[in-house]
Amino acid sequence: MIEKLAEETLSGWGNIPKSPCNVAYPTQEGELINYHPEESMLARGKGRSYADQATNSDHIILKMERMNHFLSFDEETGLLTCEAGATLDEIIRVFASRGWFPMINPGTKFVTLGGAVANDIHGKAHHVDGSFVNSVEYFTILLSDGRILKASRTENEDLFWANFGGLGLLGVILTVCIRLRKIETTYFVQKSIVAKNLDEMLAAIDSADEQYNYSVAWIDSLATGKNFGKGVLVVGNEAKLEDLPANLRKNPLKTGGVSKLTVPFYLPSFTLNKLTVSMLNKVLYIKQKGGTGISHYDGFFFPLDMINEWNRGYGKKGFIQYQFVVPEEGGKESIRLILDAITKSGCVPFLNVLKKFGEGQGAPLSFPMKGYTFAIDFPVTDRLKDFTKKLDKMVLDAGGRIYLGKDAYLDEATFKAMYPQHKEWLEVKRKYDPKGVYSSDLARRIGLTIQ
Ligand SMILES: Cc1cc2nc3c(=O)[nH]c(=O)nc-3n(C[C@H](O)[C@H](O)[C@H](O)COP(=O)(O)OP(=O)(O)OC[C@H]3O[C@@H](n4cnc5c(N)ncnc54)[C@H](O)[C@@H]3O)c2cc1C
Structure with a gap:
């Protein structure tokens, strides 16, 4: 039985918002079954959503990390x-x-x-x-x-x-x-394709998706003029035993270790000025364009996990990840317009990842739909929220939507226009949680609540 709640200030991975929550750490099902507090509750995992998805200000958070058997x-x-x-x-x-x-x-x-x-x-x-x-x-x-x-x-x-x-x-x-x-192995055959501009990049993404199971592009969003949209597309397939060089064949199912690198404290936000971003983009560009090779799953899937707590690198003000998808039809032009607005905005983007989705699976609030998805990290500044409002409108006009798992600023009206199936979802909420016990800061912000 859960008796004690600890007061903790929780945030998302972007270190925003800072929400005081009453936290419980259930260790087994039995502790939760007879737990019926009067106030609102929410489960939380490892807090890798970017903003207020897993916070519930002044209410209960159930941290699920000890129920991991x-x-x-x-x-x-x-x-x-x-x-x-x-x-x-x-x-x-x-x-x-x-x-x-x-x-x-x-x-x-x-x-x-x-x-x-x-x-x-x-x-x-x-x-x-x-x-x-x-x-x-x-x-x-x-x-x-x-x-x-x-x-x-x-x-x-x-x-x-x-x-x-x-x-x-x-x-x-x-x-x-x-x-x-x-x-057969824990390795991937990986290939990096350099694209000199956005047209080349989008064409490369389209053709790569027919040949490779994995594909993702890193875009240098500071590049302008004839280099606008340049970047590196990284594609790959699972490596078979015969794809591995002799030294790796000895242990084809090698697993990774625990990263020893940690950002020990919040870095000052001026470290992320335009210059450092441009340098980072250059490093990524050079690193990723290294041609064909064999990559272990840790580097292939999870390169960002190699540095623990890297989110502190954005400073105490935190950052957001703005991820949207636009439908395939007209999608290339929408990506061009939005990337152009970003490069001219004065809001310095950090990491930029572009990818093409296949069909969505049809769950009412699920994000993916067939089209192009773009994810951009922005450090929080005074004008960022106003700028993302402009981007929201461009995404909505293009028939697209924002990924709720990363969103920080979307308003209720825009969310509801982007996700018309919210009505169907709210019917299910009324059926299974008629008193609206489960709630979050995000749910209250975008109106995923029942009156
Ligand atoms: C570096 C990085 C890269 C990422 N890359 C991707 C990517 O490529 N694709 C992608 O889709 N996402 C990506 N994400 C986002 C991440 O995958 C999702 O936010 C994921 O949901 C985080 O899981 P979590 O356990 O940390 O959940 P939390 O962030 O703690 O919670 C997320 C949501 O899950 C709910 N929840 C958690 N546990 C339970 C439970 N037991 N019962 C009911 N609800 C629960 C919470 O209430 C909350 O609404 C990335 C995040 C980071 C930091």
């Missing part, structure tokens, strides 16, 4: 059932050396299964594998009335779909059954 694994089918606080990192560390790997991998492995469901996360293979829902067989969820339901494509289907992108607002996901993929 593995419950069962079927060597025949690759089906793994875990408590929802287990992370992809924990799964990879145990299963990669046995020849199994998660199907969907975002840019960090430090995410829980609960968080992966709640944002229906995607990776560099979205055009082939789709989003996280495609790897999930079923999950169990604790509702606000104390019932635990199993949800799958054939059982409580509405609850199943509404949770992918459902931002933890329907209950506490307790266990998740995912399908792991059989692998």
Whole structure:
């Protein structure tokens, strides 16, 4: 039984906002079942969402990291059932050396299964594998009335779909059954393609998606004139045993270690002026254009995980990641217009990642749709919020939408226009959480609440 709540100030990965929350650390299902406080609650994973997705100011947060046990694994089918606080990192560390790997991998492995469901996360293979829902067989969820339901494509289907992108607002996901993929090696054959401008880059992305399972592009958003949109496209496929050089073949299922590098404190924000950004883009450009080679999964999927707490590099004011998707039709022109607005804005962008999504899976609040997605890190400045409002309008006019797992500033009206299926989702919320017990700062900001 949960008795004690600790007062903690919580933020998202961008170190904003700073929200005072009352935090509990459940260790097993039994502690949660009879826990019916009067006030609002929300589950939280590893806090890798960027802003107020996993904060609940002055209310209860259930940190799920201690509910991370593995419950069962079927060597025949690759089906793994875990408590929802287990992370992809924990799964990879145990299963990669046995020849199994998660199907969907975002840019960090430090995410829980609960968080992966709640944002229906995607990776560099979205055009082939789709989003996280495609790897999930079923999950169990604790509702606000104390019932635990199993949800799958054939059982409580509405609850199943509404949770992918459902931002933890329907209950506490307790266990998740995912399908792991059989692998021959933990390596990838990777190729870097340099594109001199945006036209070249978009053409390269289109043709790469037909040949490679994984593709993602890094764009130098400070480049202008004939270099506007230049960058490096990194593509790859799983390496087979015969693709590996002799020295790697000795241990083809090698797993990674723990990073020893940490940003020890918040760096002053002036370290991120235009000059350093331009230098960083140059380094990334040179590093990524290194041609063809074999890459271990840590470098291939999770390069940012190599430095712990890298988010502190943005200083105490924090940063946002602005990620949007625009439909394939007219998408190239929309990307050009938005990138142009960014380069002229005076808001210095940091990392810029461009990718093409395949079809979305149809969950009402899930982000991916067929088209181009662009993610840009901006350090927080006084004018950033006003600037993102302009970008929101451009994205909406282009028929696109913002990724709620990363959003910091979207308003209710714009969110509702971008996600017309919010109405269907709210019906499910009324059915399973009629008193609106599960809530978050984000939910209140964009109107994912029931009156
Ligand atoms: C460096 C970096 C790279 C990233 N790259 C990608 C990427 O490539 N693709 C992508 O899609 N995302 C990406 N993300 C975002 C990240 O994958 C998602 O935000 C993910 O949801 C974070 O998981 P978490 O466990 O940290 O959840 P949190 O951030 O703690 O919470 C996220 C949401 O999940 C809910 N939640 C968590 N646990 C439960 C539970 N047990 N039951 C119910 N609800 C729950 C919370 O209420 C909240 O709404 C990236 C983030 C970082 C920092």
